[in-house]
Amino acid sequence: MKEMKPAFEHKEVEKGKVDFWLENHYFEANLKENQDKPPFSMIIPPPNVTGKLHLGHALDTTIIDIICRYKKLNGYDVLFLPAMDHAGIATQAKVEEKLAKEGKNKYEMGRDAFLSEAWKWKDEYASHIRKQWHALGLSMDYTKERFTLDEKMNKVVTLVFKTLYDKGLIYRGERIINWDPVLKTALSDVEVIYQEDKGKFYYFKYWLEDKKEYLTVATTRPETMFGDQAVVINSKDKRYLKYIGKKVINPANNQLLEIIADDYVDPSFGTGVMKCTPASDPNDFEIAKRHNLKMVKIMNEDASLNENCPSKYVGLDRFKARDQLVEDIKDNGNLIKIEEILHNVGHSERSHSVVEPMLSKQWFVKMSVLAKEVMKIQKSKNKTTFFPSRFSKIFYQWLEKTNDWCISRQLWWGHQIPVYTNKKTGKVVCSLTPLDKEKYEQDSDVLDTWFSSALAPFAFLNWPDKNSQLYKRFFPLSLMSTGYDIIFFWVERMAIDGVEFNSVMPFKEVAIHGLVRDEKGRKMSKTLGNGIDPFQVIDEYGCDVLRYSLSTYGTPGLDINYSTNKIKDSRNFLNKIWNASRYIIGIINNNKPVSATKLSFFDKWIISRFNDTLSNIKKNMNKYELGQAASYLYKFIYDEFCSQYLEYTKVSLQSENKEIVESAKYTLYTILKDVLLILFPFAPFICEEIYSYLPDEKKSIYEESYPTPIKISASKNDVELALSVSDAIKEIRNFKSTNLLSPNAPISLNIEASEKVYSQIFPYIQRFSFADKIIRLDKIDAKHFVVLPCFKLEMISSDTSKLEERKKKTIENLNNEISKCENLLSNKGFLAKAPKQKIEEEKAKYAKLKEELNSYLK
RNA sequence: GGGUUUAUAGCUCAGCUGGUUAGAGCGUUACCUUCACACGGUAGAGGUCAGCAGUUCGAUCCUGCUUAAACCCACCA
Numbered sequence: 006m007k008e009m010k011p012a013f014e015h016k017e018v019e020k021g022k023v024d025f026w027l028e029n030h031y032f033e034a035n036l037k038e039n040q041d042k043p044p045f046s047m048i049i050p051p052p053n054v055t056g057k058l059h060l061g062h063a064l065d066t067t068i069i070d071i072i073c074r075y076k077k078l079n080g081y082d083v084l085f086l087p088a089m090d091h092a093g094i095a096t097q098a099k100v101e102e103k104l105a106k107e108g109k110n111k112y113e114m115g116r117d118a119f120l121s122e123a124w125k126w127k128d129e130y131a132s133h134i135r136k137q138w139h140a141l142g143l144s145m146d147y148t149k150e151r152f153t154l155d156e157k158m159n160k161v162v163t164l165v166f167k168t169l170y171d172k173g174l175i176y177r178g179e180r181i182i183n184w185d186p187v188l189k190t191a192l193s194d195v196e197v198i199y200q201e202d203k204g205k206f207y208y209f210k211y212w213l214e215d216k217k218e219y220l221t222v223a224t225t226r227p228e229t230m231f232g233d234q235a236v237v238i239n240s241k242d243k244r245y246l247k248y249i250g251k252k253v254i255n256p257a258n259n260q261l262l263e264i265i266a267d268d269y270v271d272p273s274f275g276t277g278v279m280k281c282t283p284a285s286d287p288n289d290f291e292i293a294k295r296h297n298l299k300m301v302k303i304m305n306e307d308a309s310l311n312e313n314c315p316s317k318y319v320g321l322d323r324f325k326a327r328d329q330l331v332e333d334i335k336d337n338g339n340l341i342k343i344e345e346i347l348h349n350v351g352h353s354e355r356s357h358s359v360v361e362p363m364l365s366k367q368w369f370v371k372m373s374v375l376a377k378e379v380m381k382i383q384k385s386k387n388k389t390t391f392f393p394s395r396f397s398k399i400f401y402q403w404l405e406k407t408n409d410w411c412i413s414r415q416l417w418w419g420h421q422i423p424v425y426t427n428k429k430t431g432k433v434v435c436s437l438t439p440l441d442k443e444k445y446e447q448d449s450d451v452l453d454t455w456f457s458s459a460l461a462p463f464a465f466l467n468w469p470d471k472n473s474q475l476y477k478r479f480f481p482l483s484l485m486s487t488g489y490d491i492i493f494f495w496v497e498r499m500a501i502d503g504v505e506f507n508s509v510m511p512f513k514e515v516a517i518h519g520l521v522r523d524e525k526g527r528k529m530s531k532t533l534g535n536g537i538d539p540f541q542v543i544d545e546y547g548c549d550v551l552r553y554s555l556s557t558y559g560t561p562g563l564d565i566n567y568s569t570n571k572i573k574d575s576r577n578f579l580n581k582i583w584n585a586s587r588y589i590i591g592i593i594n595n596n597k598p599v600s601a602t603k604l605s606f607f608d609k610w611i612i613s614r615f616n617d618t619l620s621n622i623k624k625n626m627n628k629y630e631l632g633q634a635a636s637y638l639y640k641f642i643y644d645e646f647c648s649q650y651l652e653y654t655k656v657s658l659q660s661e662n663k664e665i666v667e668s669a670k671y672t673l674y675t676i677l678k679d680v681l682l683i684l685f686p687f688a689p690f691i692c693e694e695i696y697s698y699l700p701d702e703k704k705s706i707y708e709e710s711y712p713t714p715i716k717i718s719a720s721k722n723d724v725e726l727a728l729s730v731s732d733a734i735k736e737i738r739n740f741k742s743t744n745l746l747s748p749n750a751p752i753s754l755n756i757e758a759s760e761k762v763y764s765q766i767f768p769y770i771q772r773f774s775f776a777d778k779i780i781r782l783d784k785i786d787a788k789h790f791v792v793l794p795c796f797k798l799e800m801i802s803s804d805t806s807k808l809e810e811r812k813k814k815t816i817e818n819l820n821n822e823i824s825k826c827e828n829l830l831s832n833k834g835f836l837a838k839a840p841k842q843k844i845e846e847e848k849a850k851y852a853k854l855k856e857e858l859n860s861y862l863k
Numbered sequence: 864g865g866g867u868u869u870a871u872a873g874c875u876c877a878g879c880u881g882g883u884u885a886g887a888g889c890g891u892u893a894c895c896u897u898c899a900c901a902c903g904g905u906a907g908a909g910g911u912c913a914g915c916a917g918u919u920c921g922a923u924c925c926u927g928c929u930u931a932a933a934c935c936c937a938c939c940a
Contacts, residue, residue: 012902199938206940226938237940271939279940286940349938395867399935402866408939489935524875526933558876558888564933565867566875574888577902588899636877636887651899735906741894742906748895771891775897822884829882834920843882 009590009698013576013583014545018694023139032144034084035474046083047073047480048465049145049151050487050495051458053092055099058137060521060529060555060567061488063539066516067552068631069486070143072684075626076483077144078711084479086465087138087145087393091154093419093454094188094196094355100126100418116417123418127152142689144547150473151465153457154420161464162420162457163437166504170424170435173410174371176838177424181287182411184363186323187309187356191367193453193648194408195493197351197360204348208276208341209334211236211253214261220245220253221341225273225348228327228336230257232282234298240266242277246260256339257313257330267292284364301363306415308361323361325695353464366420368413368450375501376404382510389510392537392629393562396489396517403497410498412453459498460614462511485512486629488520489562516629517562521555524568527662542572549688550575556687557635578639579691582684585647586695589673592658597701598670601717605657606765608672610727610838611650611720613640615676616714622683638683646676656768678702679712722795724802726762729795730769736791736811737774740800743807751777752833757785758796791815792860812861819858826851 010017026032034046047069052062073085088648100123131152138145145393152158162354169175182193206226210219223237233255238245262280269292283293283300293300297735303313318326349419353391354821382388383401391397413422424435425445434440439447457464462669466480467473481503487496496515503511506541523529542551554575559565601608618641625634650673657669680697685692685706696706703709739749754776756763763781771779787809790799802808829835829847836844 011900142894164923198935222940226940250924269940274939280940288940399867403936493936568875570875570889573902577888579901580902584900584903591899621879626880630879633877633879635892640887694897739906743893745894748905769886818884825884829921832920835882836920838920839882847882
């Protein structure tokens with residue numbers, strides 16, 4: 006028989022475990038032998054194939070893995086499906102970056118050659134990610150891995166696109182979109198991050214034609230003045246009414262602009278006079294539509310100025326052009342002032358460049374129509390439940406006001422839009438299959454990455470094949486677990502497509518978690534250098550420690566401040582379990598105890614504590630309150646099982662009565678095994694390892710099922726006796742400590758108890774008090790003693806001052822409590838209105854306190 | 864402007880639909896190299912539950928306001 010090491014050594018424990026689980030198909034769903042089990046399904050939020058997984062991924066996947074393992078132990082046929090996301094923009098940017106280092110350029114290479122480079126990249130990173138999944142101990146069904154850009158997915162995407170297109174829910178239109186001038190693509194609204202930037206507010210003179218008067222117009226983006234088509238005032242703004250219909254000179258290019266009235270303008274903002282640049286601002290665009298203004302684009306794809314601007318500026322970058330123009334206007338005497346301001350500026354989520362609102366022809370999904378269906382379901386009893394519930398509101402409110410979704414991207418890496426234009430006739434066709442390249446030209450754009458990941462809950466289960474085993478058995482998903490940061494990106498869109506194509510929400514429940522931050526609550530970032538690499542934690546402390554520390558120190562929906570402190574705490578805890586197990590396994594000595602005919606009161610006490618703990622843990626696991634569940638487990642294992650029970654069994658194990666010894670062994674063994682099963686979802690490696698040392702058990706802890714309450718009832722007397730002994734030992738230790746006596750200093754004790762009680766408690770008191778003399782009395786006749794539920798204890802000492810203090814304090818506390826009770830019980834309102842049970846409890850408490858106090862005063 | 868969250872021990876956080884002597888870990892003090900564990904043990908110290916009102920027999924918990932912090936959405940040129 007192999008021996009357990011004296012400390013938990015993670016590398017040795019983890020070695021070969023994942024392979025062992027894989028070989029035995031423990032991660033696989035939908036196996037024949039599990040067909041009669043109820044299904045439970047989740048998918049991983051597919052990580053981007055752009056690089057290493059970070060701590061956020063580790064948190065996300067650990068939570069899901071814990072839930073899946075828990076469900077599996079509880080008799081479910083669990084599908085935990087792995088997948089990766091092609092991450093259009095992000096991956097293309099990385100591949101381009103890599104090519105640039107090699108001196109290559111995508112335009113020179115051409116689309117096909119570039120895509121083959123991208124696929125190489127994908128293959129490389131996908132294999133990295135798979136290794137990392139294993140390192141994280143994720144029990145996903147690796148035989149069912151999916152990728153958002155594989156061929157099967159392309160068919161689904163095309164079908165979904167065409168269906169929506171035919172229904173008129175996808176359309177092409179020319180509108181102001183968010184343009185990323187670095188990546189040279191359109192972005193959706195959610196891909197734009199607004200942040201408060203320092204900027205300048207420039208005030209210019211717009212002279213009237215007669216050059217006698219001017220209007221003051223302020224702008225933050227002077228370079229857009231080349232696209233100005235009008236100057237706008239509010240029709241109720243008396244200051245400017247007289248100018249309506251007149252013309253002013255654009256100081257940027259000397260063109261005449263008509264002064265028009267539109268109620269969009271806020272008279273109280275700035276000067277109340279606004280310039281209108283229809284092709285560079287969404288609000289100006291709307292005004293222009295109302296007034297039939299021309300829409301002149303003034304920028305190229307890279308946000309340099311185009312030929313619609315004076316030749317001096319053509320080709321200049323927007324910010325250089327801005328400075329140049331301001332200089333030039335200043336030289337002409339038309340600059341009034343420049344104000345420093347803080348304003349919200351949109352940045353690209355990927356390139357971080359300043360987003361340029363720009364007129365552009367793009368593809369859109371009509372969200373309002375689709376969102377309504379989801380809202381309808383969310384108001385019905387078929388709604389998806391959110392944990393914590395407040396996210397349901399956030400989810401719903403977004404649906405209420407979401408704008409159309411810009412889904413086309415000017416990239417190559419992604420699902421190409423299945424729309425073709427007849428080269429001769431110009432007729433536009435959406436087709437499920439590619440059309441003849443001679444006759445048709447396919448739209449060169451690809452779809453937003455989220456367009457495909459939105460289909461994941463059903464597409465990954467082989468939809469549209471509705472007869473597919475996976476789809477039939479596992480859709481809708483039982484639970485979706487993800488961070489609150491991608492509710493809008495992903496959860497909303499999954500709901501929208503899920504409902505449109507399946508008529509039900511694609512997941513029954515959603516559990517939202519927070520983000521991982523550093524110990525001071527700051528975001529982890531490269532620039533701050535405060536990031537923690539999960540794989541370094543695994544290397545140093547082990548996967549179980551990472552998993553335990555990530556999943557148990559947080560509250561659902563709130564951010565977790567992660568620190569080495571938490572890592573070490575987790576390591577210490579797991580080491581504690583390791584050692585307790587080592588101790589128990591040593592006692593068991595390869596003979597599985599089977600009978601419990603003579604349980605001691607401590608055995609019964611720990612069993613009742615275990616049953617309570619189990620019930621609390623289950624309650625919280627079922628609400629996905631992992632931290633809460635783990636804290637019940639921690640308290641039980643550390644304080645009750647290890648610190649107390651394990652110590653107390655040292656008495657019963659030495660008994661000459663074999664039944665008593667066997668019963669203690671039985672209790673130790675049974676609880677150890679059950680505790681391992683409860684801990685297993687959190688820390689699978691160490692639990693599987695310890696389990697392998699248990700005699701006569703199954704091949705793997707994976708073949709066990711979740712613990713049920715241990716069917717041995719403890720009476721109130723057993724529990725009180727256990728608590729009395731615990732308290733007595735604590736009192737003695739406290740006495741020694743406060744008197745600066747060493748813990749094993751001899752002491753003489755008198756105990757007032759019945760013969761029966763005394764015989765039960767004596768061996769415990771003796772062993773843990775190191776008493777050299779204990780005498781049982783019918784009545785303690787001393788000044789200083791301690792009152793316990795089952796007996797009284799007198800510590801004999803030459804210096805009783807500390808005992809006196811202690812007793813005084815105890816009596817004081819009792820008196821405080823008693824007066825609280827008295828106040829409550831004499832309160833007429835309380836007696837009239839409080840629930841009867843509460844009143845009874847309070848009376849009982851009062852009686853007990855009073856009795857205890859009397860015992861001291863007698 | 865709209866919305867959400869947070870405020871509990873020196874630090875990081877629990878407190879499970881209102882009644883507890885308000886808890887844990889780290890840190891800290893004293894003691895212990897006791898035969899599972901120094902990645903340990905024992906015993907302590909440490910809290911006006913941000914503030915003010917209200918509801919209630921009773922509020923850390925519910926409501927309102929105030930203060931402080933974080934986040935999300937929308938956005939004014």
